[in-house]
Amino acid sequence: MRALLAFAGSRGDAQPGVLLGRELARRGHEVTVAVSPNLVEFAARHGVSAVPFGLDSGELLRAQRDDERFRGLNPVRRVQAVLDLQRRGFGTAAGDLLALAGDLGLARDKGVLVTGMACEEVAAEVARHHAIPLAALHFFPIRPNRVVPVVPAGLASRLPGELHRLGWHALTKARAWALASEITAFRRANGSGPHDTDVPLVSYTAVQAYDPDLFPGLVDELRDEPFTGFPVPAAGGELDPELAAWLTEGPAPVYAGFGSMPVADPIATESMAREVCRRLGRRLLLVGPMFRPRIGLDLAVVDQVDHGAVLPLCTAAVHHGGAGTTAAALRAGVPSVICSVQADQPYWGRQLEQLGLGVTVPFAGLTANRLERSLIRATAPEVVAWAAAYGAGFRDDGVARAADVIESFSATGESANRESIAPDTGVRELPSTIGGVR
Structure with a gap:
C-alpha cells in the first residue's frame, strides 16, 4: 500500500x-x-x-492570539474570526x-x-x-x-x-x-x-x-x-534525570501545560498557577516553551515532557483540552481541569465534567480563584477514584x-x-x- x-x-x-x-x-x-x-x-x-x-501552524496560532475577536464576548465576531482562520x-x-x-x-x-x-x-x-x-x-x-x-x-x-x-x-x-x-x-x-x-x-x-x-x-x-x-x-518514556528526581522526591504535583495554545501572558499565567498551588499546598509542574525553565523545591518548569511518563506521577492535570492531552490524562488515571481555548477543547471539557472525570473552565475566563475552586473539585475523592478506575481500563x-x-x-x-x-x-x-x- x-x-x-x-x-x-x-x-x-x-x-x-x-x-x-x-x-x-x-x-x-x-x-x-x-x-x-x-x-x-x-x-x-x-x-x-x-x-x-x-502554512506554519505557529503562524496561524499567533494570528488567533492577536485577533481581538477571539477574546471578545460577541458570538458573531467570534464566528467570523473562526471562519477567517479556516480560509487562511x-x-x-x-x-x-x-x-x-x-x-x-x-x-x-x-x-x-x-x-x-x-x-x-x-x-x-x-x-x-x-x-x-x-x-x-x-x-x-x-x-x-x-x-x-x-x-x-x-x-x-x-x-x-x-x-x-x-x-x-x-x-x-x-x-x-x-x-x-x-x-x-x-x-x-x-x-x-x-x-x-x-x-x-x-x-x-x-x-x-x-x-x-x-x-x-x-x-x-x-x-x-x-x-x-x-x-x-507508547506509555512510559524516558525522563530527564533531574525532573525524574524532582517528581519522585516529593508529593505528587499538579501538572499544568497548554500545548501549542497561544498563552498571551506567560508570566501572569505562571504566577496564577503558582499562587493557586501555594494556597492548596501542592507542588507545581509547569510545562511549555513560553515559560522560563528551572527546577526548585515546589516548582519545576520545563519545555516539554512525555505525558505517558509524567502524568501518572501527578495528582491532577490542568490543560487546554486537546484530544491528545485529554487522552493522556485519561490513560494516566488522573482528573483533568480543562481550560479550553478553541475547537474541540470546550467539548472535551464539558464531557469530562459531565462524566465525573474532571472540571472545565474557559481559559479566557481563568482567574486564581476559579482555578483554585476547579482544582478542589477535580481532586475530590470521588473524582480521583473514578479517574483512576477509568485509567485502569484504558485501551x-x-x-x-x-x-x-x-x-x-x-x-x-x-x-x-x-x-x-x-x-x-x-x-x-x-x-x-x-x-x-x-
Whole structure:
C-alpha cells in the first residue's frame, strides 16, 4: 500500500498522523507524512518520512492570539474570526498537497490519502482531483448525531437529540460556505469546474479515533463508522534525570501545560498557577516553551515532557483540552481541569465534567480563584477514584487499530467491520455529574 498522510495544524493535530504513519511503515507500507513546515523535524524524530505542506501552524496560532475577536464576548465576531482562520492558507495547503499526491503517484498506484480534522476539506479536494480514496481521522465526534450537543454547554444537553443532529449538519454547511470561494479558486486553477460540488469521492471513511464509551449512545448513532480508540503513543518514556528526581522526591504535583495554545501572558499565567498551588499546598509542574525553565523545591518548569511518563506521577492535570492531552490524562488515571481555548477543547471539557472525570473552565475566563475552586473539585475523592478506575481500563492500542482500518480501507474501499477492529467495545457505566455538583 502507498499512503500519503496529511495532518496540518499544531503538534497535537499532527501527532496521530505521525504515529499512524510509523505503524503503517512498520508493517511494510510506503508511507509519506505531510505536516506543517514547523513540525517536519518533530515528525522525522519519530522515524517517518516527513515533508512540509501548507502554512506554519505557529503562524496561524499567533494570528488567533492577536485577533481581538477571539477574546471578545460577541458570538458573531467570534464566528467570523473562526471562519477567517479556516480560509487562511487553504490555497497553499491544497496546492502543496495536490503536488505531493501527484509526485508520489497515488492515482497511478491506487494509493490512499489519510488526513486529520484540521484539513479535511483540503484533502477532500485533492482526493477528488486525483480520484483516490480518502480516510479521515476524527479526534472528536463531529459527524451529525443526536448524542453530542453542537453547543458545548450544560443547558444544551437538555435539548432534543434531533436538534443536536441538525446543529451538526448546520455547522458542516457553515464550514463549506466559509471555504466555498477557496474551493472554487482551487478547482479553476487545476482544471475542474467550480460548481462540481456533486462529484463524489472515490471512497471515504471517517475513523472515530477516541473512546466511544465517553459518549454513551454514540456507537448506535454512527453505526457505519469504525471506532478505534485514542491514537496514543507508547506509555512510559524516558525522563530527564533531574525532573525524574524532582517528581519522585516529593508529593505528587499538579501538572499544568497548554500545548501549542497561544498563552498571551506567560508570566501572569505562571504566577496564577503558582499562587493557586501555594494556597492548596501542592507542588507545581509547569510545562511549555513560553515559560522560563528551572527546577526548585515546589516548582519545576520545563519545555516539554512525555505525558505517558509524567502524568501518572501527578495528582491532577490542568490543560487546554486537546484530544491528545485529554487522552493522556485519561490513560494516566488522573482528573483533568480543562481550560479550553478553541475547537474541540470546550467539548472535551464539558464531557469530562459531565462524566465525573474532571472540571472545565474557559481559559479566557481563568482567574486564581476559579482555578483554585476547579482544582478542589477535580481532586475530590470521588473524582480521583473514578479517574483512576477509568485509567485502569484504558485501551492504548488505538494506533494499531487505526492502521487495521486503513489497510482494510485501502484494499477494499470500505472500512473494516467495527467488531473486527474493536471487539471489546462495551459501554462502561459512567457517572453523569461530579458528586452531584456542577
